[in-house]
Amino acid sequence: MELRQYLLLARRWWWLVILLAVLGGGVSFGISLFKDPIYEASTNVLIYQAPGSLPDEQAVLAGQRVAATYAELLHQRPVLEKVIADLGLATSPDLLERQITATPIRDTNLLVLSVRDTDPQRAADIANKIVAVFVEQNQEDQANRYADQLAILSEEIQRSQADIDNTEARLEALREETSLEGTAERNRLEELLTEKRGNHATLLQGYTEMRLKTTDKITVSETAQWGKKLTSPTRDTMMGIVIGIMAGVGIIILIEYLRETVKSDVEIKHITGAPTLGIIGNIRANGHGVLVTALEPRSVIAEAYRVLRANLEFAEAGERVSTLVVTSSGPVEGKSTTAANLAIALAQSGKRVILVDTDLRRPSLHKMFNQSNDRGLTSALLQMDDVSVNDCLNATEIDGLYLLPSGPLPPNPADLLGSQRMADLIENLRAQADIIIFDCPPLLAVADTTLLSRYCDAALLVVLSEATHGRALHRAKEQIDQSGIRLLGVVLNRVSPAASGYYQSYYHYPQEK
Numbered sequence: 001m002e003l004r005q006y007l008l009l010a011r012r013w014w015w016l017v018i019l020l021a022v023l024g025g026g027v028s029f030g031i032s033l034f035k036d037p038i039y040e041a042s043t044n045v046l047i048y049q050a051p052g053s054l055p056d057e058q059a060v061l062a063g064q065r066v067a068a069t070y071a072e073l074l075h076q077r078p079v080l081e082k083v084i085a086d087l088g089l090a091t092s093p094d095l096l097e098r099q100i101t102a103t104p105i106r107d108t109n110l111l112v113l114s115v116r117d118t119d120p121q122r123a124a125d126i127a128n129k130i131v132a133v134f135v136e137q138n139q140e141d142q143a144n145r146y147a148d149q150l151a152i153l154s155e156e157i158q159r160s161q162a163d164i165d166n167t168e169a170r171l172e173a174l175r176e177e178t179s180l181e182g183t184a185e186r187n188r189l190e191e192l193l194t195e196k197r198g199n200h201a202t203l204l205q206g207y208t209e210m211r212l213k214t215t216d217k218i219t220v221s222e223t224a225q226w227g228k229k230l231t232s233p234t235r236d237t238m239m240g241i242v243i244g245i246m247a248g249v250g251i252i253i254l255i256e257y258l259r260e261t262v263k264s265d266v267e268i269k270h271i272t273g274a275p276t277l278g279i280i281g282n283i284r285a286n287g288h289g290v291l292v293t294a295l296e297p298r299s300v301i302a303e304a305y306r307v308l309r310a311n312l313e314f315a316e317a318g319e320r321v322s323t324l325v326v327t328s329s330g331p332v333e334g335k336s337t338t339a340a341n342l343a344i345a346l347a348q349s350g351k352r353v354i355l356v357d358t359d360l361r362r363p364s365l366h367k368m369f370n371q372s373n374d375r376g377l378t379s380a381l382l383q384m385d386d387v388s389v390n391d392c393l394n395a396t397e398i399d400g401l402y403l404l405p406s407g408p409l410p411p412n413p414a415d416l417l418g419s420q421r422m423a424d425l426i427e428n429l430r431a432q433a434d435i436i437i438f439d440c441p442p443l444l445a446v447a448d449t450t451l452l453s454r455y456c457d458a459a460l461l462v463v464l465s466e467a468t469h470g471r472a473l474h475r476a477k478e479q480i481d482q483s484g485i486r487l488l489g490v491v492l493n494r495v496s497p498a499a500s501g502y503y504q505s506y507y508h509y510p511q512e513k
Contacts, residue, residue, distance in 0.1 A: 045219070308345070315488045346437075355437050
C-alpha cells in the first residue's frame with residue numbers, strides 16, 4: 001500500500017479514530033474517578049550459586065539461568081499461603097498471585113518482585129514477606145535434601161580424625177627409638193600421617209561445600225519501600241485515548257480487509273493490469289442532470305471527463321478506435337453516465353460521435369437525453385416498419401453527437417446483439433461517425449456484452465469506487481480477455497471528495513459573472 005492510500009484512509013476514517021479516542025479517554029477518566037488507587041512496591045533480588053563470596057563469572061551465568069525459574073517459584077501456593085497467614089491478609093492465594101509480578105532482568109542474575117495493592121504499606125510488606133518466606137522454605141528444602149549426605153560425611157570425618165589421632169600417638173611413642181627397625185617404622189608412620197591428613201582435609205572441604213549448597217542462594221539487594229501510586233486520572237485518560245486510537249486503527253484495517261472493494265487506481269492496476277484513464281467524482285443529479293459535460297462544462301467533473309477523453313486518445317497508441325464498448329462488472333456502477341458524458345466530451349472536441357444504447361434490458365440513455373424510445377436499435381435490427389438505422393438516429397443538442405436509443409425491448413437481447421445483422425449495422429454506422437460508443441450491459445450479469453464485443457475495437461471498463469468488489473473486477477477482466485477485445489483502460493467512478501481532492505483545486509474554474 002502506497003503512502004497516498006494511507007493518507008486517503010486517514011481522510012476517510014479520521015472521525016472514527018477521534019470518536020474512539022474520545023470515548024476511550026472518557027471511559028478511562030470516569031473509571032479512574034471511582035476506583036481505588038493502586039500502589040506498587042518492588043524489591044530487587046540477587047541470585048547466585050556461591051553465597052558468602054563475590055560471585056564470579058560462572059556464578060553470574062548460573063544465576064541468570066535460575067532467575068527465570070525462581071521468578072515462577074515465587075508464585076507457588078505454599079509461599080503465598082504462608083505470606084497470607086503471617087500478615088493476616090483477607091485474601092486467597094489465587095487473588096494474591098494476581099497482585100504479584102516477578103520479572104528477571106535481562107543479562108543479569110537479578111529479578112524484580114513487584115506487588116500491587118490498594119494500600120502502599122501493605123504492598124511493600126507483601127513484597128518483602130514473599131522473598132523472606134521463599135528464602136526460608138528454600139533453605140529448609142535444600143537442607144533436607146542434603147541432610148543424609150552431611151551425616152555420612154560427618155561420620156567419615158570423625159573416623160578420619162580418630163585414625164589421625166591414633167597414628168600421631170604411635171608416632172610419638174617411637175620418637176626416642178634409635179634402632180633401625182624403630183627408625184623405619186617412624187618414617188612409615190610419618191608418611192601415613194601425611195596421607196591421612198590429606199584425606200581428612202578433602203573430607204572437610206567436601207563437608208564445607210555441601211553445607212554451602214544448603215545456604216541461601218537469594219540475597220535481597222533492595223527491600224521494598226512505601227508503594228508508588230500507579231493510577232491517576234490523567235494517566236488513565238491518556239492510556240484510554242491510546243487504546244481508543246489503537247482500536248480505531250484496528251477496526252479500520254479490519255473493515256478495509258473485509259470489504260475488499262476497489263478504492264484506488266493502484267488497486268485497479270494490480271487487479272487488471274490496465275491503466276486508470278479517468279477518475280470521476282460523484283455527480284449529485286438525476287435524469288438528464290447527469291450530463292455534466294453539457295450542463296456544467298466548467299465543473300471539476302466535466303474537466304475529469306475531458307481528461308478521460310485525452311487519455312483515451314493516448315491509449316489508442318496509433319491504433320484508431322472507431323467502436324468502443326463501455327461496460328462494468330456489475331449494475332449501478334455508472335457505465336451509462338460515463339458513456340454519455342464521454343460521448344459529449346468527444347463531440348465537443350469536433351468529432352462526429354454516435355452513442356448507441358445496447359443495454360436492451362434496462363436502457364437509460366433516452367431518459368438522459370430526454371428523447372423517445374419508441375424506435376431505435378431493435379427497430380433497425382428487426383426491420384420494424386421497414387425502418388433503417390438512419391431513421392432511428394436522433395440528433396442531440398450537442399453538435400456532432402447522435403443517439404441511437406435501444407428501441408422496444410426484445411425477448412432475446414443476446415441473440416440480437418450477437419447476430420450478423422448487428423455486425424452489419426455496426427459497419428453501417430462506422431461509415432457515418434468518427435467513433436461509435438456502445439453503452440452495454442454489465443459483463444457479469446448477462447452475455448450480451450461479450451457477444452457484442454466481437455464486432456468492436458476496444459472496451460472501457462467502469463469501476464464504482466469503494467463498491468466494486470476486487471474479485472468481481474478480476475472476473476470481468478478475465479471475461480474481456482476471453483472475448484478477445486482490447487481493454488483500453490478503466491474509469492474509477494464516483495470517487496469521494498476526500499479521495500479526489502488532489503485534482504479538484506487545480507481544475508477549479510471561477511464562476512462567470
